[in-house]
Amino acid sequence: MRRTCALLLAILLGLPVPGCGDSSDDDTMRVIVDHDGAFDDIKALLYLLERPDVEILAITVSGTGIAHCPVAAENTAALLERLDAPDIPVACGRSSPLQGTNQAPDIWRDVADTLGSVTLPEPRALAEVDAPALLIDTIEDAAAPVTIVALGPLTNVAEAIQSQPDVLDNVAMMYLMGGAVDDGGNVFYGNAAAEFNIWADPTAADMVFATQVPITLIPLDATNHLPVTPYLYEAVAAHSEVSPTASFVAEYLDATPLFGGMYHWDELAAVVATDESVATIEERNLAITLEPPGAEGTTIEDPAGRPVRVASEASRADFDALFYEALLGTSDPGIPTWNPDAVVTWDGTDCVYEGPDPLPANLYVRLDNESDGFLGLVTGAYNAGTTRADFEAALAAAEPGEPDWWLSSTQIVVPAGARDVWPLRGGEGLTALCYIDPSRVWEIAGPRLPED
Numbered sequence: 001m002r003r004t005c006a007l008l009l010a011i012l013l014g015l016p017v018p019g020c021g022d023s024s025d026d027d028t029m030r031v032i033v034d035h036d037g038a039f040d041d042i043k044a045l046l047y048l049l050e051r052p053d054v055e056i057l058a059i060t061v062s063g064t065g066i067a068h069c070p071v072a073a074e075n076t077a078a079l080l081e082r083l084d085a086p087d088i089p090v091a092c093g094r095s096s097p098l099q100g101t102n103q104a105p106d107i108w109r110d111v112a113d114t115l116g117s118v119t120l121p122e123p124r125a126l127a128e129v130d131a132p133a134l135l136i137d138t139i140e141d142a143a144a145p146v147t148i149v150a151l152g153p154l155t156n157v158a159e160a161i162q163s164q165p166d167v168l169d170n171v172a173m174m175y176l177m178g179g180a181v182d183d184g185g186n187v188f189y190g191n192a193a194a195e196f197n198i199w200a201d202p203t204a205a206d207m208v209f210a211t212q213v214p215i216t217l218i219p220l221d222a223t224n225h226l227p228v229t230p231y232l233y234e235a236v237a238a239h240s241e242v243s244p245t246a247s248f249v250a251e252y253l254d255a256t257p258l259f260g261g262m263y264h265w266d267e268l269a270a271v272v273a274t275d276e277s278v279a280t281i282e283e284r285n286l287a288i289t290l291e292p293p294g295a296e297g298t299t300i301e302d303p304a305g306r307p308v309r310v311a312s313e314a315s316r317a318d319f320d321a322l323f324y325e326a327l328l329g330t331s332d333p334g335i336p337t338w339n340p341d342a343v344v345t346w347d348g349t350d351c352v353y354e355g356p357d358p359l360p361a362n363l364y365v366r367l368d369n370e371s372d373g374f375l376g377l378v379t380g381a382y383n384a385g386t387t388r389a390d391f392e393a394a395l396a397a398a399e400p401g402e403p404d405w406w407l408s409s410t411q412i413v414v415p416a417g418a419r420d421v422w423p424l425r426g427g428e429g430l431t432a433l434c435y436i437d438p439s440r441v442w443e444i445a446g447p448r449l450p451e452d
Contacts, residue, residue, distance in 0.1 A: 036065025036152025037072025044266035050326040058138040060131035063095035065152035067112035077123035093131035093156040097201035116255030132159035145172035151266040158204035168213040177269035179219040179299035199297030206288040218269040222311040224415045226264040235333035261413040280313040338421045340366035346375040351434035353444035359426030369418045376435035380408040388449045398439035
């Protein structure tokens with residue numbers, strides 16, 4: 001059912017009417033958040049909820065991303081209840097992409113569904129309409145153009161366009177987390193050149209790109225500057241009592257193990273939406289590849305493509321200040337900067353380790369990835385009886401996965417251009433491996449296998 005604005009009531013009381021927007025000439029950004037329930041989506045949503053200059057008009061949940069819908073929608077409604085957030089309508093979208101069968105692995109989706117098994121109250125009632133209808137209603141009811149912050153696949157937005165082609169006319173800007181323009185993608189089990197959100201429903205992304213709505217894209221090119229490191233965990237733990245939001249984030253992080261390879265994807269999109277100075281933004285002509293099969297979902301530069309504002313070169317210091325100010329109430333959480341005990345450098349040809357050997361029990365290692373691909377640092381131990389021949393045979397076979405003669409201790413993975421410091425669990429009995437892919441692995445510190 002279409003909501004109607006109680007204009008007379010607003011005039012008499014001099015107040016904005018919830019769900020109808022506000023024509024007052026203030027600095028409040030009216031936002032619709034479209035997310036898919038993943039680890040980064042939740043933190044991005046919390047950031048926007050805590051911003052005093054942001055009013056979230058509606059939250060739509062994509063069922064084609066990481067978490068399943070309506071589980072993610074109910075989790076969102078329960079989270080709003082736990083935080084005593086304003087009454088914000090929440091709606092769920094379809095579970096399948098407009099075309100194709102691309103989807104995240106089941107294990108990713110199942111983990112996201114649990115929301116870290118954090119304590120949540122009974123969820124608030126979901127909206128009586130589905131996500132595309134809620135998008136349409138909210139945009140139409142807004143007295144001034146709204147901003148969409150889209151953090152997952154664009155299925156809900158595309159379905160709204162299908163239902164009402166001019167629905168985005170009242171949208172001032174869409175901030176989209178998605179795509180990989182100059183950097184490589186992150187869909188390693190599908191199209192390796194694609195970024196997940198676009199790849200999950202490329203037809204939907206193409207449909208959104210075909211509109212005239214202004215788009216600011218926050219691709220992997222920008223988010224690759226912002227890995228999730230233990231700094232986040234330590235900062236939140238040090239300030240977990242300052243607010244219900246900080247308390248929830250601390251509980252959420254406690255239940256969510258850290259590993260190399262996670263980035264502040266959606267968090268950066270939310271921060272850029274509120275302060276674009278955190279990244280460099282330039283206009284590029286982009287298109288979404290829909291064929292051939294296996295290549296769909298790639299974001300490419302195309303002279304005939306549509307103009308898109310593309311974020312890059314994100315500032316870690318500026319991002320941290322804005323993000324932590326919102327979530328923890330301070331732009332400086334007081335966590336000391338780590339000085340590395342060792343450095344691993346990969347230039348695309350040689351992997352060089354400079355540091356203590358054998359490995360101490362604990363150390364900080366800076367990974368400098370000067371190549372155009374990924375760099376992995378793995379520590380672990382060889383099982384008894386492992387030979388150099390076993391090692392060389394594994395490289396020749398180049399099969400993914402951990403061989404049965406190796407027991408991992410720590411795994412850190414960073415993308416091209418990364419230069420980050422990580423804590424590493426070492427010990428005299430552990431070997432450190434520089435891992436590029438299953439056929440390119442080097443022993444760089446610790447016990448080496450004897451030459452046959």
